[in-house]
Structures are given as C-alpha cells and as structure tokens.
Amino acid sequence: xxxxxxLTKEIYNKAKELKVEKIVxxxxxxxxxxxxxxxxxxxxxxxxxxLEKMIEEWAYDAYSYSGAGDGNDYGDDIxxxxxxxxxxxxxxxxxxxxxxxxxxx
Numbered sequence: 001x002x003x004x005x006x007l008t009k010e011i012y013n014k015a016k017e018l019k020v021e022k023i024v025x026x027x028x029x030x031x032x033x034x035x036x037x038x039x040x041x042x043x044x045x046x047x048x049x050x051l052e053k054m055i056e057e058w059a060y061d062a063y064s065y066s067g068a069g070d071g072n073d074y075g076d077d078i079x080x081x082x083x084x085x086x087x088x089x090x091x092x093x094x095x096x097x098x099x100x101x102x103x104x105x
Contacts, residue, residue: 023080
C-alpha cells in the first residue's frame with residue numbers, strides 16, 4: 001500500500017482518549033479474500049475492543065483490499081504511530097520491508 005489513508009478524527013481522538021500509542025492494521029489473505037486484523041497498543045481488554053471494531057469498519061471502507069496483495073507474502077501491514085506523529089503521520093510496513101515515518105498532508 002503506497003498511499004495509506006489518514007485516520008479519521010473520531011478514531012484518532014478516541015485512541016488518544018484511551019491512551020493508545022500505536023494502531024496496527026494487518027492485512028492478509030489469498031485469492032480473492034482479504035482479512036483484516038486490528039491491534040492497538042497498549043491494549044486494554046475492557047476499553048479497546050470497541051475502538052478496534054470502529055477501526056475495522058473504517059478500514060474496510062477506506063481501503064479496497066482483495067487479498068491478492070502486491071506480491072509480497074499475501075498482504076501488507078500499516079502502523080499508525082500516535083506518539084511520534086500527528087493524526088496524519090504514519091508508517092507503512094509492507095511485508096519484509098520497513099519504511100521511515102513520513103507525514104501525509
């Protein structure tokens with residue numbers, strides 16, 4: 001994924017309210033099925049599941065992911081760093097490749 005979507009203001013504000021430092025979207029799958037696993041860190045088992053569900057619903061709409069990936073290990077990971085960036089600062093981590101933090105305007 002070369003152009004990751006910025007988080008919505010609602011998701012960002014809720015994450016900051018819950019003291020979430022990082023949001024990770026793990027896309028995987030093969031053929032025509034795409035699967036998304038959302039993780040937030042640090043994770044609070046009482047307060048974070050509704051946030052993860054909110055992120056999951058947003059991500060399926062924001063990204064058109066079929067599961068075929070870009071030829072790298074069936075999928076991509078996207079990490080949103082809420083400590084070192086802004087609502088639009090994120091790190092894209094395709095499988096087997098790390099990129100530097102960059103700001104998207």
